[in-house]
Amino acid sequence: MLPDPSIDRRSFAEHYYDHRENWDKAFAFLKNSDFSQMELGRIELGGSMFATVSEYLPKDREVTLIEAHEKYIDIQYVVSGNELIDIAPLKDMAVTIPYDSGNDIAFGTVPEFSELKASPERFFIFFPNIAHRPGLKAENDSELIRKVVVKVPVENYTEHAVTLTARDFIFSDDRPFKECHASSLLRLDDGNFLAVWFGGTKEKNPDVGIWMSKGLPGKWSVPQQVAKIRNDAHWNPVLFGDGKGTVYLYFKVGKEIPTWETWVMTSNDDGATWSEPAELVEGDKGGRGPVRNKPIILSDGVWLAGASHEDGTWEVFVDRSEDNGKTWQTTPYLTLDRSRFNGKGVIQPTLWESSPGNVHMLVRSTNGKIYRSDSEDYGKTWCALYATDMPNNNSGVDLVKVADSTLVLAYNPVSGNWASRALLNLAISYDNGLTWPETVVLENDANQDAEYSYPAIISYGNRVALTYTWKRQRIVFWELIVTNLKKDIGVE
DSSP states (O other): OEEOTTSOHHHHHHHHHHOHHHHHHHHHHHHHOOTTTSOSEEEEEETTEEEEEEEEOOBOGGGOOEEEOSSEEEEEEEEESOEEEEEEEGGGOEEEEEEETTTTEEEEEOSOOEEEEEOTTEEEEEOTTEEEEEEEOSTTOOOOEEEEEEEEEOSSOOOOSEEEEEEEESSOSOOSSSEEEEEEEEEOTTSOEEEEEEEESSTTSTTOEEEEEEEOTTOOOOOEEEEOOSSSOEEEEEEEEOSSSOEEEEEEEOSSGGGOEEEEEEESSTTSSOOOOEESSTTOOSOOSOSSSOOEEOTTSOEEEEEEEEESEEEEEEEEESSTTSSOEEOOOOOOOGGGOOSSBEEEEEEEEEETTEEEEEEEESSSEEEEEEESSTTSSOOOOEEEEEEOOSSOOEEEEOTTSOEEEEEOOOOSTTOOBSEEEEEEESSTTSOOOEEEEEEEOSOTTOBEEEEEEEEETTEEEEEEEETTTEEEEEEEEEOOHHHHTTOO
């Protein structure tokens, strides 16, 4: 059996470090026991640890409440059969049956949840911050379920800001291109995702086109080439939804970056069909509109796209549209004090609006740090770019604001010009990007030549999803729940 990717690895690592004996005992019990022959009921494992072996028929979600525990961490393993397990943040649970301390359980309802598939191949770990609803029917499957649950005492459990709900590769090694890079992601109204990236023999080669897949973790469609307008390299696709049912796909085309053009296609049926590609700004060379990261819609309805130009020096600017993307007006290049700066400059802004009219950007740089600029007039003018405390390896970053104004940044935590891309993190900010007290490790490869790069991140409610390049061979998808820990303990 294998650990399910939904397991909160950071919480597990910290709890394992403090309570290794309990965890080793639990895993040895799971590894060495024949649960198919074991009697049903409770098995004492020593101390306050125990396990239960049960059999039951799977239930319908509509008649099943979600549950939560305070004293114990659950290790759940389906010995035979298949079931679904719903999970949701504990803070979202409306309690309908109060907590019973004797049985360490409370029941309730949640407005939204994520669905996990449980089978004999994987085990799950649920910490107290996650409400869960096990034992659900999987696609009308009424097969008898045999299951073991190991109860590990909580003892000094620490809650963290991010909980993984899904991790998946969008496609396998059996792919119709040798390399892939620079993904973008959009969540559709029906809950499915669109993902795009560029793929071909190698970045910059003339066979490189724009590819797309649609679906959910474990249910992705076969990649299809969605854009190839001529025999030049295609680059940096960007997905954007206007909130009115139209999906936009922006991408670059050109032999060289300094002279590439921006093209756009639209879909009104969630990516099933697309319009003919058209230049975003006719005759442009150098790339208008979104250069890599998603545009945003401001509180006044204006569309804002982070843009940059790479021709000798690297410069960033912003494109604004006041007519829903029909026409675009560019700002001047943002000011950068190059007397204190190493390398070519800055590119690829990621944007957010903290309050009406107050807009901010973080940018990739050649100077070892993520740089920032701020606007107080809806992105019309910007202050001079300045260094943050966050490292940058001259690789792309992306950021999203979740519903409660918490910021989630995806980045390589490495400093240097063209430094390693072997590490990839999320960082959490509760103060509009001034500090980043919580970090989550997504990738940490001992091989410094490995590449995990160009993250694209989106939010919906208190969840975020992201994709990124995995060794130029795959595109990885993650979904996570974000909890504002400062808000939960009363700190504003």
